[in-house]
Amino acid sequence: MLRRYGSGLTLLICLLVAFWLLMLVIVPNITLFEQSFRPYLPVTEIGGPRDVYSLDNFLKVFNGDTQITLFGRSFAIPVHVLTFALTILYSILVTLICFALAYPLAYYMAKIVNPKTLPTLLLLLFIPLWVSEVLRAFAWWIILALKGPLNSLLLFTGVIDKPVRWIVDYNGVVIGLVYTYVLFMLFPIYNAVQSLDTNQIEAAEDLGAPWWKIHLKIVMPHAKPGIASGAVMVFMLSAGSLLVPSILGSTTSQWFTQTIDQWFKDALDWNTASAYALLLLILCTVFVSLAMWLFKVKLSDIAK
Amino acid sequence: MSAGIQLDDVCCDFGSFRAVDHATVDIKPGEFFSFLGPSGCGKTTILRMISGFIEPTSGVIRIGGQDVKGKRPNQRPTALIFQNLALFPLMPIWENIAFGLEMRGVDKAARRAKAEELLRLVDLPGAADKMVSQLSGGQKQRVAIARALAVEPSVMLLDEPLSALDLKLRQHMRAELRAIQKRTGVTFIYITHDQGEALAMSDRVGVMSQGRIQQIADPREIYNNPVNGFVASFVGENNIIDGTAGPAAGGLAGFDTALGGLRARISPEALGRPVKLYVRPEHTILTEAPGPENAVPVTVTEVSFEGAFISVLTQTETGKVLAAEIRNDGSATVPAIGAKLYASFSAERAALLPDATVRG
Ligand SMILES: Nc1ncnc2c1ncn2[C@@H]1O[C@H](COP(=O)(O)OP(=O)(O)O)[C@@H](O)[C@H]1O
Ligand SMILES: [Mg+2]
Numbered sequence: 129m130l131r132r133y134g135s136g137l138t139l140l141i142c143l144l145v146a147f148w149l150l151m152l153v154i155v156p157n158i159t160l161f162e163q164s165f166r167p168y169l170p171v172t173e174i175g176g177p178r179d180v181y182s183l184d185n186f187l188k189v190f191n192g193d194t195q196i197t198l199f200g201r202s203f204a205i206p207v208h209v210l211t212f213a214l215t216i217l218y219s220i221l222v223t224l225i226c227f228a229l230a231y232p233l234a235y236y237m238a239k240i241v242n243p244k245t246l247p248t249l250l251l252l253l254f255i256p257l258w259v260s261e262v263l264r265a266f267a268w269w270i271i272l273a274l275k276g277p278l279n280s281l282l283l284f285t286g287v288i289d290k291p292v293r294w295i296v297d298y299n300g301v302v303i304g305l306v307y308t309y310v311l312f313m314l315f316p317i318y319n320a321v322q323s324l325d326t327n328q329i330e331a332a333e334d335l336g337a338p339w340w341k342i343h344l345k346i347v348m349p350h351a352k353p354g355i356a357s358g359a360v361m362v363f364m365l366s367a368g369s370l371l372v373p374s375i376l377g378s379t380t381s382q383w384f385t386q387t388i389d390q391w392f393k394d395a396l397d398w399n400t401a402s403a404y405a406l407l408l409l410i411l412c413t414v415f416v417s418l419a420m421w422l423f424k425v426k427l428s429d430i431a432k
Numbered sequence: 433m434s435a436g437i438q439l440d441d442v443c444c445d446f447g448s449f450r451a452v453d454h455a456t457v458d459i460k461p462g463e464f465f466s467f468l469g470p471s472g473c474g475k476t477t478i479l480r481m482i483s484g485f486i487e488p489t490s491g492v493i494r495i496g497g498q499d500v501k502g503k504r505p506n507q508r509p510t511a512l513i514f515q516n517l518a519l520f521p522l523m524p525i526w527e528n529i530a531f532g533l534e535m536r537g538v539d540k541a542a543r544r545a546k547a548e549e550l551l552r553l554v555d556l557p558g559a560a561d562k563m564v565s566q567l568s569g570g571q572k573q574r575v576a577i578a579r580a581l582a583v584e585p586s587v588m589l590l591d592e593p594l595s596a597l598d599l600k601l602r603q604h605m606r607a608e609l610r611a612i613q614k615r616t617g618v619t620f621i622y623i624t625h626d627q628g629e630a631l632a633m634s635d636r637v638g639v640m641s642q643g644r645i646q647q648i649a650d651p652r653e654i655y656n657n658p659v660n661g662f663v664a665s666f667v668g669e670n671n672i673i674d675g676t677a678g679p680a681a682g683g684l685a686g687f688d689t690a691l692g693g694l695r696a697r698i699s700p701e702a703l704g705r706p707v708k709l710y711v712r713p714e715h716t717i718l719t720e721a722p723g724p725e726n727a728v729p730v731t732v733t734e735v736s737f738e739g740a741f742i743s744v745l746t747q748t749e750t751g752k753v754l755a756a757e758i759r760n761d762g763s764a765t766v767p768a769i770g771a772k773l774y775a776s777f778s779a780e781r782a783a784l785l786p787d788a789t790v791r792g
Pocket of ligand 2: 475
């Protein structure tokens, strides 16, 4: 780089990168990190005797119980813990649905489709990305509305005889998240499957494997790093998404990011908000690491 | 258990391009049959049609007497060894070999035992738990053979399996493959562009050019009596001389050339067609005095001592290059460069052959 750009420009680029990393990534995060351990105090008391480090902000997730019924038994569970659990659960569901949609399509694109039509296919997949995420979420909101086009179509074709309320519970959120993040699953899998030697698929078939065993024993193990990185991305992005749950959520849905957002904006308690954000990050990371350990995926596989 | 294979007037088109053109061949059970031809002549396509990856455009393929039309590769009693082997890199060797058995629902202990047994057969004991990446080229080759043999196919299909190996290993594996074939009695259909390989290993050879099978015969017949110019020049070296054939009598015909009148064998099929004269260098004799027939005065231009024989290049007065090979029996004299000699050959050893049969 030094030889290509000369010392002045090289220094400038290095400084800009350093600035970017330091001021826009490291400093804000460290600030949040530090804030999360301090209590939320009136301005006059900041730096005063009550301003000490503690885990109180984190422990707030255990405040305020709610009742849920599971397997016919009733439990008391802290509201925010429930929200967190549901966020994780539905993020897993989103990840699974994305995989179920993306894997066949990725396989089709990598191994079956005529290479000449592939660019057209890719273009079709990318076009929705040109529209902003907000608009896309609203589009789904319109599609799924009680008097929206989906219900009209289904009523018209006689599949249903009265309009269905689609956006109940987490339905809208799941649909919106799947739609928003499915490509993050598609491309890593596509890349992984594409690098598989087609002869291996044929060899397996020649040795008597039915199609589903070819996928289970040959294609999926080969694509595992791609599947893993797709799953990690979709899961993390879903769990961390605020926009889609806000727009496509129902009265009974609450995403953990919305709780964080409420601490920031409604309660103006940045300290607790920071603590919750940190909690989400840590627990998601732990969860992902656990899943990777369970499926024997190495970090170096994903980074490929 | 081995099965015969019949191709009955099989064609295979890719769009408007005809990759296999009216192929008819009857391969017997337990035979070692090779398809020999230059790259792109349709050998792999034939193999893929037999294994079921491609359906022929027209014609019938029978395995063990049964028409296999519409049968998928996993329903055919064939096992294909791919040009690049296509071993499964994520499985240890023994699972690679036992993959076909696993697909047939054989239990793990039996699979393992069978894999070990096959590893002994291909002379690789102790490799069961290694990974594919830990093996050398020749060892991978053996694993691929073992993996195919594990499903006890009636027919083994091998697509240039030795082409990735170095010369020495290739020669060793030739003998090995042949021995495995003899031991198992399975029909082998072997594809190669290496004439030495085809001649050394096969019971019979089918020589192909541009999608057509030019000649099917045992290796000696292919080498000694090629049916046309393509087979003659693809299998072994030749001096090729242009000219026009005169009337034939007793299987021989006169041949008018720029080098003078020559005589050579001619087959009934070649009569009346444009032909060239083909004679092998080892049948071309160099003498000081003109030989009894087909003697052409030449000047020696290049001599190379190859050990078992001496290869000599000569030039006729018209500038035509003729090659000769002198067998080194221990007392053979090496001609000097520039020496004026006569190149001659017996009419029985030279053939007047038409060009290849091509699509039309
Ligand atoms: N799937 C295909 N589509 C179009 N052309 C093909 C296809 N497979 C092979 N060919 C063509 O058919 C001819 C024969 O190919 P192949 O059987 O692979 O030859 P070989 O194995 O003798 O080298 C080649 O010219 C090749 O380009
Ligand atoms: Mg080939």
